[in-house]
Amino acid sequence: GAGVSQSPSNKVTEKGKDVELRCDPISGHTALYWYRQSLGQGLEFLIYFQGNSAPDKSGLPSDRFSAERTGGSVSTLTIQRTQQEDSAVYLCASSPSTGGFQPQHFGDGTRLSIL
Amino acid sequence: GQNIDQPTEMTATEGAIVQINCTYQTSGFNGLFWYQQHAGEAPTFLSYNVLDGLEEKGRFSSFLSRSKGYSYLLLKELQMKDSASYLCAVSGSNYQLIWGAGTKLIIKP
Numbered sequence: 001g002a003g004v005s006q007s008p009s010n011k012v013t014e015k016g017k018d019v020e021l022r023c024d025p026i027s028g029h030t031a032l033y034w035y036r037q038s039l040g041q042g043l044e045f046l047i048y049f050q051g052n053s054a055p056d057k058s059g060l061p062s063d064r065f066s067a068e069r070t071g072g073s074v075s076t077l078t079i080q081r082t083q084q085e086d087s088a089v090y091l092c093a094s095s096p097s098t099g100g101f102q103p104q105h106f107g108d109g110t111r112l113s114i115l
Numbered sequence: 116g117q118n119i120d121q122p123t124e125m126t127a128t129e130g131a132i133v134q135i136n137c138t139y140q141t142s143g144f145n146g147l148f149w150y151q152q153h154a155g156e157a158p159t160f161l162s163y164n165v166l167d168g169l170e171e172k173g174r175f176s177s178f179l180s181r182s183k184g185y186s187y188l189l190l191k192e193l194q195m196k197d198s199a200s201y202l203c204a205v206s207g208s209n210y211q212l213i214w215g216a217g218t219k220l221i222i223k224p
Contacts, residue, residue: 014148042156044217056211059156091157101165103148103214106157 002026004107006092012113015084021077021110025094033093033104034067034077043091049075050097079112087114119215121203126221135188135201135218136143138215145207149188150202152217158202163186164201192219214220 005024013019025032034046040043045059049069060066064082078085089111093104127133129149139147145164146165150158164179164186174188188201200217207213 038217043204043214045211045214048211049141056209092209101163102168102210103160103163108157 004094004105006090006107006110009108010111010112010113013082014115016081017082018078019082019112021079021090021092021106021112022074023077023092023094025075025092025095026071026105028096029094029105030072030097031095031102031104032069032073032075033095035093036088036090037091037109038088038106046090068104077112082112082115087112094100117207117213119203119205119213121201121215121218123216124221127190127221129135129193129195129222129224131188132191133193133220134164134177134191135190135203135220137182137186137203137215139186139203139215141205141213143166144181145206145208146184146209147177147179148204148206148212149198150204152202153199154199161201171203193222195222195224 007022030051032049037043047067048056049052051086064080067077089109093106095102095104121137148163149162152158159194162177164177169178174191179186200219202217203215204212
């Protein structure tokens with residue numbers, strides 16, 4: 001597609017349920033990032049994929065969070081046993097690669113609300 | 116540690132000029148980005164600086180001083196549609212972006 005696509009755009013679920021968020025990056029982009037943004041806050045880095053390299057998971061807040069990227073394209077962020085503090089907008093971004101001038105292109109995000 | 120600082124909120128008048136500052140302390144430097152984010156929307160890329168000096172792009176300009184760990188975004192001829200948050204981000208030693216919390220810019224008529 002023309003841009004980064006994320007689904008669903010909104011997700012409301014009960015505390016304790018598992019959720020899956022999907023990101024479809026720009027075609028040909030090898031780098032993919034997941035961020036979390038709470039209301040009025042900056043971007044919190046979660047995880048980063050670059051090509052076939054092992055992902056950088058250093059930003060994942062707990063072992064309830066995991067992500068995978070299949071075939072170097074689509075990525076899924078999974079949150080198990082959701083808690084109310086997981087409520088936020090989850091943003092996905094992609095870039096052609098890393099290094100130098102490589103701006104990240106963002107999807108519209110998934111607004112996650114935990115009841 | 117790594118740190119990006121920018122003002123939380125600024126107010127300016129339509130038609131005027133505003134300067135949004137960003138200071139940073141990072142391990143390694145591979146460029147500084149400015150992004151614009153309207154409420155409820157995704158961030159969009161505005162500018163990139165890797166060398167010292169001023170980069171001009173229409174009504175928006177961005178300045179960098181690497182020795183001072185300092186950048187600013189200059190917005191001229193402000194329009195109401197410029198009301199948004201402006202995010203400063205630094206590409207560190209591993210080329211990942213370290214993000215500031217953003218500056219909310221309010222434009223008044």
